[in-house]
Amino acid sequence: MPKNKYDSIYRDLKTKIENKEFAYQDFLPSENTMVQTYGCSRNTIRRAVSQLVSDGYVQALQGKGVRNIFRPVEQASFTTGGIESFKESSLRNHRKGRTKVLQFMELTADEKIAGRTGFAAGAELYYIQRLHFLDEKPLIINHNYFLKSAVPGLTPEIAENSIYEYLENELHMTIVNSQRVMTVEKITQIDEKYLHINVNDYNCMAVVSSHTYNSDGVMFEFTQSRHRPDYFRFQSNAVRKSPV
Amino acid sequence: MPKNKYDSIYRDLKTKIENKEFAYQDFLPSENTMVQTYGCSRNTIRRAVSQLVSDGYVQALQGKGVRNIFRPVEQASFTTGGIESFKESSLRNHRKGRTKVLQFMELTADEKIAGRTGFAAGAELYYIQRLHFLDEKPLIINHNYFLKSAVPGLTPEIAENSIYEYLENELHMTIVNSQRVMTVEKITQIDEKYLHINVNDYNCMAVVSSHTYNSDGVMFEFTQSRHRPDYFRFQSNAVRKSPV
DNA sequence: GCCGATTTGTCCGTATGTATC
DNA sequence: CGATACATACGGACAAATCGG
Numbered sequence: 001m002p003k004n005k006y007d008s009i010y011r012d013l014k015t016k017i018e019n020k021e022f023a024y025q026d027f028l029p030s031e032n033t034m035v036q037t038y039g040c041s042r043n044t045i046r047r048a049v050s051q052l053v054s055d056g057y058v059q060a061l062q063g064k065g066v067r068n069i070f071r072p073v074e075q076a077s078f079t080t081g082g083i084e085s086f087k088e089s090s091l092r093n094h095r096k097g098r099t100k101v102l103q104f105m106e107l108t109a110d111e112k113i114a115g116r117t118g119f120a121a122g123a124e125l126y127y128i129q130r131l132h133f134l135d136e137k138p139l140i141i142n143h144n145y146f147l148k149s150a151v152p153g154l155t156p157e158i159a160e161n162s163i164y165e166y167l168e169n170e171l172h173m174t175i176v177n178s179q180r181v182m183t184v185e186k187i188t189q190i191d192e193k194y195l196h197i198n199v200n201d202y203n204c205m206a207v208v209s210s211h212t213y214n215s216d217g218v219m220f221e222f223t224q225s226r227h228r229p230d231y232f233r234f235q236s237n238a239v240r241k242s243p244v
Numbered sequence: 245m246p247k248n249k250y251d252s253i254y255r256d257l258k259t260k261i262e263n264k265e266f267a268y269q270d271f272l273p274s275e276n277t278m279v280q281t282y283g284c285s286r287n288t289i290r291r292a293v294s295q296l297v298s299d300g301y302v303q304a305l306q307g308k309g310v311r312n313i314f315r316p317v318e319q320a321s322f323t324t325g326g327i328e329s330f331k332e333s334s335l336r337n338h339r340k341g342r343t344k345v346l347q348f349m350e351l352t353a354d355e356k357i358a359g360r361t362g363f364a365a366g367a368e369l370y371y372i373q374r375l376h377f378l379d380e381k382p383l384i385i386n387h388n389y390f391l392k393s394a395v396p397g398l399t400p401e402i403a404e405n406s407i408y409e410y411l412e413n414e415l416h417m418t419i420v421n422s423q424r425v426m427t428v429e430k431i432t433q434i435d436e437k438y439l440h441i442n443v444n445d446y447n448c449m450a451v452v453s454s455h456t457y458n459s460d461g462v463m464f465e466f467t468q469s470r471h472r473p474d475y476f477r478f479q480s481n482a483v484r485k486s487p488v
Numbered sequence: 489g490c491c492g493a494t495t496t497g498t499c500c501g502t503a504t505g506t507a508t509c
Numbered sequence: 510c511g512a513t514a515c516a517t518a519c520g521g522a523c524a525a526a527t528c529g530g
Contacts, residue, residue, distance in 0.1 A: 005518070006517080041520065043518070062527080063526030
């Protein structure tokens with residue numbers, strides 16, 4: 001649902017590009033003509049276009065125009081730049097997702113956990129271990145730590161469906177941003193067991209660690225997401241800035 | 245060198261945050277007061293702040309303010325969101341970088357290379373294999389393919405120093421954007437040999453594949469960057485958008 | 489090489505909407 | 510309810526880059 005003007009223009013241009021209404025390497029209509037066609041101000045056009053730039057769909061060139069450089073993606077990407085739950089990712093890729101809760105417990109952060117997660121020592125936490133299947137194939141093991149004071153009332157049932165759905169729809173929490181680090185780490189016995197990986201094939205995992213904040217400024221979640229290496233794929237677009 | 249107003253304000257706020265002039269969880273001055281202190285329009289302030297938001301330094305909350313959630317980074321990150329050469333990364337992290345050219349050859353793309361790199365079959369290319377050391381430790385092997393027509397006159401000497409320096413300063417090319425895919429792949433004998441990795445420790449590599457465009461809209465570079473898994477680290481910040 | 493038209497980039501001021509307190 | 514804060518949108522001005530004549 002495009003709530004805003006710039007967002008609806010952005011989506012319109014995006015689908016037009018995806019549907020090849022602009023040829024590869026062609027220029028989009030100039031800002032001034034788009035002002036006419038969309039009936040809005042130039043700023044609004046510019047905002048929509050700048051989103052396409054950061055998506056890597058187009059390049060904006062001063063004095064020339066906005067060039068379409070979109071190439072249809074070769075493959076569905078499971079991990080993307082945004083914040084989304086496993087359930088949302090599955091839906092976006094039109095795949096069947098399922099989640100199995102391996103562990104669900106409450107614990108108090110000791111020094112070791114505090115150091116690893118970023119929560120204060122002594123904080124009351126939920127610790128949840130979940131296995132995510134895509135089309136019945138086990139792909140990801142998640143180790144979630146949730147701050148109990150910010151996320152009360154979690155249950156294994158909720159964890160099996162969607163924790164984010166619970167946070168947003170039941171607790172009315174607003175999730176704002178998530179700081180992530182991607183690394184490659186050695187496989188553990190847990191990974192091996194649940195993801196059915198042969199160590200002779202792969203003895204590492206793709207690991208995404210994230211600290212997530214809500215609108216109260218509370219870092220309410222630390223998650224370590226361990227992905228089967230042969231199914232992990234992360235896409236991004238980068239823009240060149242003049243070196244500092 | 246801050247050329248623009250919004251950029252200089254952005255940098256000023258950023259260093260102030262990094263130097264803890266705003267406490268963690270504190271709100272920055274409101275937009276209207278910053279309009280006074282910086283002597284500019286509200287739009288310019290908003291532009292600077294929105295950069296801080298996408299950096300994950302602050303969260304902007306309607307009706308409340310802009311909250312500082314910056315935590316000093318635990319560790320230097322080698323791979324970041326932007327486009328930068330190995331030489332630039334080394335400098336930014338205050339480390340000593342060195343590059344050794346393992347292979348330098350010209351070739352014509354056959355179907356297999358075309359499929360892998362995205363260049364057209366028959367295209368004339370440079371193929372360069374380079375080993376990157378950080379503080380004399382071999383960390384990365386790069387396989388570069390450059391389009392000869394867009395990047396004429398490459399030499400092993402240039403490849404040993406910095407190809408991007410040559411492109412930008414000598415050829416006056418403008419590098420615009422780069423589309424990247426991160427994956428985990430099995431180690432090869434080349435990796436093993438040059439990076440001194442014991443397969444019993446790690447039999448995978450972190451691989452970053454990138455297609456890079458210049459301001460002519462030409463995809464002039466395909467690079468596969470293979471990183472030692474134990475030294476690879478990629479940071480990013482994500483913002484929650486309402487699920488579609 | 490210069491000039492003028494076109495196009496994107498920066499910046500300003502203002503008005504209105506919406507969320508918070 | 511009112512004051513304050515950020516969000517969206519408009520219109521205008523000038524700068525900077527590109528391109529054709």
